[in-house]
Amino acid sequence: MEEDERLVQAFRAGEEGAFAALVIRYREPVYRFLRRMTGNHEDAADLTQEVFLRAYRGLGRFEGRCRVRTWLLRIATNACLDHRERQRQPLPLEAAAALSAPPEAEPDALAERRERWRRVREAVQALPPRQRAAVVLRLYGGYPYKEIAEVLDCSEGTVKAAVFSALRKLRRALEVVKGG
Amino acid sequence: MGGSSCPAYRDLVLEAATDPAGPVLLRELEAHLSVCGACRAEWESLRQVVAWVREVPEPSVPPGFWYELQGRLKRQAGQQGRRARWARAAKAAALAVLAALAVHRATPPPGPLREPEVVSPAVRALLPQVSQLAQVWGAGLIGEVDR
Numbered sequence: 001m002e003e004d005e006r007l008v009q010a011f012r013a014g015e016e017g018a019f020a021a022l023v024i025r026y027r028e029p030v031y032r033f034l035r036r037m038t039g040n041h042e043d044a045a046d047l048t049q050e051v052f053l054r055a056y057r058g059l060g061r062f063e064g065r066c067r068v069r070t071w072l073l074r075i076a077t078n079a080c081l082d083h084r085e086r087q088r089q090p091l092p093l094e095a096a097a098a099l100s101a102p103p104e105a106e107p108d109a110l111a112e113r114r115e116r117w118r119r120v121r122e123a124v125q126a127l128p129p130r131q132r133a134a135v136v137l138r139l140y141g142g143y144p145y146k147e148i149a150e151v152l153d154c155s156e157g158t159v160k161a162a163v164f165s166a167l168r169k170l171r172r173a174l175e176v177v178k179g180g
Numbered sequence: 181m182g183g184s185s186c187p188a189y190r191d192l193v194l195e196a197a198t199d200p201a202g203p204v205l206l207r208e209l210e211a212h213l214s215v216c217g218a219c220r221a222e223w224e225s226l227r228q229v230v231a232w233v234r235e236v237p238e239p240s241v242p243p244g245f246w247y248e249l250q251g252r253l254k255r256q257a258g259q260q261g262r263r264a265r266w267a268r269a270a271k272a273a274a275l276a277v278l279a280a281l282a283v284h285r286a287t288p289p290p291g292p293l294r295e296p297e298v299v300s301p302a303v304r305a306l307l308p309q310v311s312q313l314a315q316v317w318g319a320g321l322i323g324e325v326d327r
Contacts (some may be wrong), residue, residue, distance in 0.1 A: 016257075019257065020250065020254070023218075023249075023250065024250075027246060027249060028241075031241065031245075032239070034273065035239045036239070040240065041242060041245075042241070045245065045249070048249060049249060049252055049253060049256075051258070052249075052253050052257075053253065053256055056253075056257045057260065058258060113235075116232065116235070117235065117236045117237070120232055120233055120235070120236050124233065135233070138198050139198060139234055140233075140234070140235050140238075142200030143273060145195070157300060160191055160194055160195075163194060163198065164190070164194055167226055167229050167230070170229050170232075170233060171228075171229045173255060174229065174232055176236060
């Protein structure tokens with residue numbers, strides 16, 4: 001936290017290297033969140049760049065009411081919502097089949113597990129964006145509900161209701177993999 | 181997750197099932213689950229879904245991506261920085277012009293021309309001739325007068 005404050009102050013004083021240090025510090029959590037949100041590297045990479053450029057423009061006005069990480073994740077969530085309209089073209093069928101089909105020599109257990117992962121990814125992608133963000137932040141990021149509420153700019157109770165509702169939907173979508 | 185669990189324990193069940201350290205059972209919750217079948221079923225169901233979701237491995241970052249990202253950000257942030265500096269300079273220049281205009285407007289305008297309070301008799305005697313000469317010149321007849 002103190003390191004973040006020091007870097008923000010240094011950036012405001014005109015030290016460009018301070019921004020680069022903030023990027024190094026937070027590029028991984030931002031990218032990983034966006035990767036889970038979008039489901040592919042290309043979109044996650046573009047959005048990660050967009051998030052840090054938005055942060056560069058806004059850092060001078062950052063008031064320090066929340067952590068830098070929380071602020072960046074909020075920017076990332078908003079960037080994701082903006083991005084919804086310009087989704088990428090789906091992969092050509094052959095390429096998609098090559099990616100999802102397990103290699104022939106793969107043992108059954110591993111193939112089953114891969115299939116389960118694919119279904120979970122699809123089910124998570126099918127969630128409404130804010131529910132998806134809450135689930136990704138909690139289950140993959142391990143963030144406290146309080147911080148997720150700050151990221152999504154809502155109450156902690158709303159976040160818990162969103163996660164609860166999302167887990168119900170996932171349960172219905174994944175029922176078939178039970179015991180798989 | 182049938183929606184029949186006790187409202188007072190719902191948050192606790194959710195927090196415990198989604199805890200980053202894995203499903204944890206607080207003593208208070210454990211005691212309740214041992215006597216409440218609905219909450220016990222909810223707990224088991226949540227725990228299972230969370231396990232499935234968490235089982236999906238962390239996506240790998242393509243090699244060289246961080247280096248590429250840092251380079252792209254440096255270039256684009258540099259461009260934005262230059263644009264911002266130009267915008268600041270233009271804003272300062274515009275403010276300076278506005279300030280000059282404000283000073284100019286604040287200065288009272290000069291009053292109407294008045295005759296000097298003290299005019300010597302010699303000058304006063306010349307004035308009608310000067311006025312007549314100006315009228316002739318204004319009518320384009322100055323050459324004829326000279327001849």
